[in-house]
Amino acid sequence: MARELLVQYLIAGLTYGVIYAVVGIGFNIIYNATGIINFAQGEFVMLGGMIAVTLHGFLPLPAAIAGAVVLTMAVGALVEMLFIRWLVKPSVLRMIIITIGVSILLREAALLLWGNAVRALPYFTGNEVTSVGILGARVSPQVLWAVGVCLALVAAITAWFRWTSWGRQMRACAANRVAASLCGLPTRNLVTLSFVLSAGMGALAGCVVSPITQTQYSVGAGLAIKGFTVAILGGLGNSLAAVAAGLLLGVLESFSVSLLPTAYKDAISIAVLLLILFVRPTGLFAARLTSRV
Amino acid sequence: MLRIRNLDVAYGPVTVLRRISLHVNPGEVVAIVGANGAGKTTLLKAVSGLVRPRAGEIALQGREVSRESAERIVALGCSHVPEGRQVFASMSVHENLLMGAHVQLRRGRKDQVKADLERVYRLFPVLEKRQRQFAGTLSGGEQQMLAMGRALMARPALLMLDEPSMGLAPLVMKDIFATVSRISAEGSTVLLVEQNARGALKIAHRGYVLETGRIVLSGTAEELLANRDVQRAYLGREAAAEPERGRP
Ligand SMILES: Nc1ncnc2c1ncn2[C@@H]1O[C@H](COP(=O)(O)OP(=O)(O)OP(=O)(O)O)[C@@H](O)[C@H]1O
Ligand SMILES: [Mg+2]
Numbered sequence: 001m002a003r004e005l006l007v008q009y010l011i012a013g014l015t016y017g018v019i020y021a022v023v024g025i026g027f028n029i030i031y032n033a034t035g036i037i038n039f040a041q042g043e044f045v046m047l048g049g050m051i052a053v054t055l056h057g058f059l060p061l062p063a064a065i066a067g068a069v070v071l072t073m074a075v076g077a078l079v080e081m082l083f084i085r086w087l088v089k090p091s092v093l094r095m096i097i098i099t100i101g102v103s104i105l106l107r108e109a110a111l112l113l114w115g116n117a118v119r120a121l122p123y124f125t126g127n128e129v130t131s132v133g134i135l136g137a138r139v140s141p142q143v144l145w146a147v148g149v150c151l152a153l154v155a156a157i158t159a160w161f162r163w164t165s166w167g168r169q170m171r172a173c174a175a176n177r178v179a180a181s182l183c184g185l186p187t188r189n190l191v192t193l194s195f196v197l198s199a200g201m202g203a204l205a206g207c208v209v210s211p212i213t214q215t216q217y218s219v220g221a222g223l224a225i226k227g228f229t230v231a232i233l234g235g236l237g238n239s240l241a242a243v244a245a246g247l248l249l250g251v252l253e254s255f256s257v258s259l260l261p262t263a264y265k266d267a268i269s270i271a272v273l274l275l276i277l278f279v280r281p282t283g284l285f286a287a288r289l290t291s292r293v
Numbered sequence: 294m295l296r297i298r299n300l301d302v303a304y305g306p307v308t309v310l311r312r313i314s315l316h317v318n319p320g321e322v323v324a325i326v327g328a329n330g331a332g333k334t335t336l337l338k339a340v341s342g343l344v345r346p347r348a349g350e351i352a353l354q355g356r357e358v359s360r361e362s363a364e365r366i367v368a369l370g371c372s373h374v375p376e377g378r379q380v381f382a383s384m385s386v387h388e389n390l391l392m393g394a395h396v397q398l399r400r401g402r403k404d405q406v407k408a409d410l411e412r413v414y415r416l417f418p419v420l421e422k423r424q425r426q427f428a429g430t431l432s433g434g435e436q437q438m439l440a441m442g443r444a445l446m447a448r449p450a451l452l453m454l455d456e457p458s459m460g461l462a463p464l465v466m467k468d469i470f471a472t473v474s475r476i477s478a479e480g481s482t483v484l485l486v487e488q489n490a491r492g493a494l495k496i497a498h499r500g501y502v503l504e505t506g507r508i509v510l511s512g513t514a515e516e517l518l519a520n521r522d523v524q525r526a527y528l529g530r531e532a533a534a535e536p537e538r539g540r541p
Contacts, residue, residue, distance in 0.1 A: 070426050165398070172392045178378040182341060182398040184367035184447060 007137035015143045016226075017250025018150035019045075022205040023227025024234065025154065028128065030235050032174035033194035036095045038078065040103035042224030043110075047072045048203025049215035051234060053119045058166035061122065069203045075106070078200025080192045101250035110217035121210040122126055129289060142211045143151045150210045170194060174237075199242060214288055222266065228274040235282055294319045294451055294482050295340065296372075300349030300359075302332075302339050309335045310506045317451065320475065322483040324493035324514065326527055327503035332501050333486040334376050335501070337453050340484075341373035342366045347510050354450060368396045372449035378440040382429030386420055389439055393446030406446070413442040416472060434465035438472070445476070452476065453484045458492055470496050484520070490527035494518050503529070 003274075023041055030038045059067060059119035082100055123130065124145045131138040162169040173190040174179040181187045206215065213219075232248055234241030253268050294315040295526035309332045317323045327333050338344045340351055342363035351359040353371050361369070372393075381389050389415060391398070394406045399431040414421035418437040423431060428439055437457050444452055454473065458466040466489070474496045477483050487493035494500050494514045502523060510523065515524050 100477070168384070168388055168391065169395070170386075171384055175381040176379050176381050178343065179375065179381060181343075181363040181393045182367065182373050182375060183380075183443065184364050184399075185392065186364055 005258075007135045008139070009258065010125075010251060011134065011137060011139050011143060013251030013254030014247055015146050015209075015250065016253060017110025017207050017247035018147050018154075018243075019205050019223070019246075020226045020230045020249055021106060021243040022150050022153060022201055023223050024230030024246055025157065025200045027196040027227055027231040028237050028239050028242055029170075029201075030192050030232075031231070033191050034084070034171060035092075036084070036099065037228070037231075037236075038195070039099040039224055039228075040106060040220075041198065041227055042220030042222065043103050043106040044072055044076060044199040044202030044220075044249065045206035046110060046217065046220035047075060047106065047199075047222050048206030049121070050114055050119065050208040050217070051203070051205075052121055052207045052210065053215070054114070056121060061124065063202070064121075066205055067209045069200050072203035072206075073196045073200040076197075077192055077196040078197035079199075084191070084195070085188060103224065105215055107220060114217055116142045116217060118214050118216045119210075120208060120214040122222065123211045124208075127131040141258075142208075142214065146212065147210045150205060153204060154239070156195070158239065158279060166190075166193065225266075225268050225273070229276075230270045231278055232281075282283070294321075294354060295484065296350075296352045297340070298352075298434055299337075299348045300339060300351065302335050302344060303343075303347050305337075306398065308347075308504045308506065310346075311507055311515060312503050313503075313506075315501050315511070317482060317484050317510065319450075320477075320480070322477045322485060322497045324490075324497035324500040325484070325486045325503055326493055326500060326517075326523075327490070328488065328526075330505075331503045332506045333503055334455055337373055337375075337484070338350075338440050338452060339464075340366075340464060341371060343373075348509040367447055367449075369455065370448075370450035370519070371446045372444035372451070373453045374440045374444045374457065376411055376459065377434075378436040380428040380431070380439050380443070382390060382427065384428060385425050386428055386439055387424045387441050389527065390414070390446050394444030396447050396500045409446050409448065413445055416445075417442055434461050434469065437461065437469055438532075439470070441469075441476075445481075449481070451484060457484045457485070464482040466492060490523065491518070513534070 010113050012186060023045060026035060026041045026044065030036055048068050052064045055064035055067045079102055083102055123140070123142050125141045130141055132141055161171055169185050170193065172183065172188050177187055208211050226249065230242050230246045233245035235247065249269055249272060253265050256265055256268050296430050297313055297315050300309065300310055313336060319480055325333055325336065334430040335344065339346045342361055346359050347507060349356060349359065351383065354371055356368060356369065358366055389411060394409065396404050396489065398507070419435055420438055420442055423435065428436065431439060441454070441457065457469050461469065470492050472485060473485065485493050485497060490498050497514040500512065500517045510517065510520065
């Protein structure tokens with residue numbers, strides 16, 4: 001394979017990879033706080049992109065994105081308060097069904113609101129044909145935006161968990177919920193916060209990739225599967241591992257296109273997911289006692 | 294400080310505590326002793342708001358708290374060191390202590406928290422050495438110290454300890470009991486739940502004996518230590534050996 005092509009595939013893989021990583025971390029944040037796998041995670045990404053496109057009709061791009069992130073966070077809070085908060089010790093199965101229900105609800109609401117048209121935000125800098133050279137390959141500057149923003153997001157969320165009071169409280173709540181309430185931490189609100197955070201992260205990721213991948217009411221489910229694969233691959237709850245797993249999956253998918261028909265691209269993550277669940281259900285990087293999140 | 298009247302607690306249809314009445318005066322160390330499954334943990338959980346009593350009153354510093362949330366009860370001045378330590382394993386020792394200080398930090402008392410941190414490190418020098426270590430990597434005794442330190446960071450008027458000596462080597466156990474005495478001497482009120490009746494009664498002022506959900510005996514620590522029934526049931530024959538206790 002020519003080197004330019006190789007770089008091209010690699011960069012495409014990394015672009016998707018960071019998105020998967022962000023969705024995967026969204027899964028982790030909620031999983032850590034509650035033990036719930038939130039299958040509506042992909043819908044947050046979809047909502048971010050769709051709301052931003054709508055807001056961009058009358059707002060400048062940065063404001064539209066900020067607005068979309070804030071609104072999606074509000075949706076995240078609402079989801080938690082309406083469907084999760086009042087449950088006392090729900091079973092895992094019940095939670096899965098509830099979050100899948102929520103994802104269908106959000107998807108149908110989006111269909112009603114926006115129809116099934118495919119939309120996209122404009123490129124943040126330049127347009128479809130603008131490109132920059134990296135090691136001989138031509139890539140859209142939007143790719144750099146996506147990678148840059150997602151990596152910054154991961155760094156910011158990591159720092160937030162480590163050094164802010166709210167972040168620490170969420171880690172405490174994740175580590176031991178009973179002990180957290182015995183310390184007087186507002187555990188219920190922390191759970192709401194975990195939904196708000198992962199909704200916000202998903203929405204921002206949805207905005208930065210929207211110019212490249214476009215967005216439609218139904219993109220959430222696919223992203224949820226990718227993100228879930230990444231979260232499992234990294235060992236649920238471990239965010240740095242999720243980043244590694246995300247990049248791995250993105251690159252794997254991207255290179256698969258050179259070997260398999262494009263239609264099989266999405267099958268890769270399902271295959272990886274099944275393989276991991278069979279062979280190493282604790283994730284690739286498990287076993288050490290590490291700080292989660 | 295604490296006054297419980299006719300407390301009933303049930304898990305579903307199973308009544309675990311029946312008509313419990315007890316009180317703890319300011320400055321006292323009160324021990325509750327009883328065998329496996331007697332309901333000791335349940336009693337503390339009812340006070341700290343982790344389980345809802347079915348009936349009865351729990352007054353903390355004269356204030357009825359039996360319907361309050363666990364978070365609120367900490368803020369009202371009662372800290373519960375749960376059975377099995379329950380430290381935040383994936384957080385550092387220092388962070389664990391900061392979490393304990395949450396109710397104080399929320400009131401904006403940063404300087405006081407700093408002083409309290411020094412106090413905890415003075416009580417448990419080993420914790421200071423391990424400040425940056427993950428709590429999950431500490432030994433059982435150290436985790437118990439951390440759990441107690443974390444509770445003290447909230448400046449509780451009443452400190453409740455659930456089997457602090459559980460699973461510890463005899464020397465460490467002694468150390469923990471000595472520290473409880475010291476905490477009490479520094480002005481805290483302590484409610485101590487133990488299967489290790491001898492260790493607990495030695496440092497307590499008064500005690501209650503809990504048997505299958507009922508208080509069957511109460512008195513000063515000396516009275517209980519001298520009581521025939523208590524000796525037979527909880528203190529074993531030889532004075533020296535502490536009963537070995539396994540755990541499911
Ligand atoms: N969550 C629960 N649901 C149902 N029953 C429970 C629950 N927790 C405890 N029990 C039952 O309540 C009774 C009292 O339990 P509790 O844990 O309060 O006893 P304990 O005196 O603390 O015992 P131990 O010395 O083993 O800690 C036991 O019979 C136990 O099986
Ligand atoms: Mg117990």
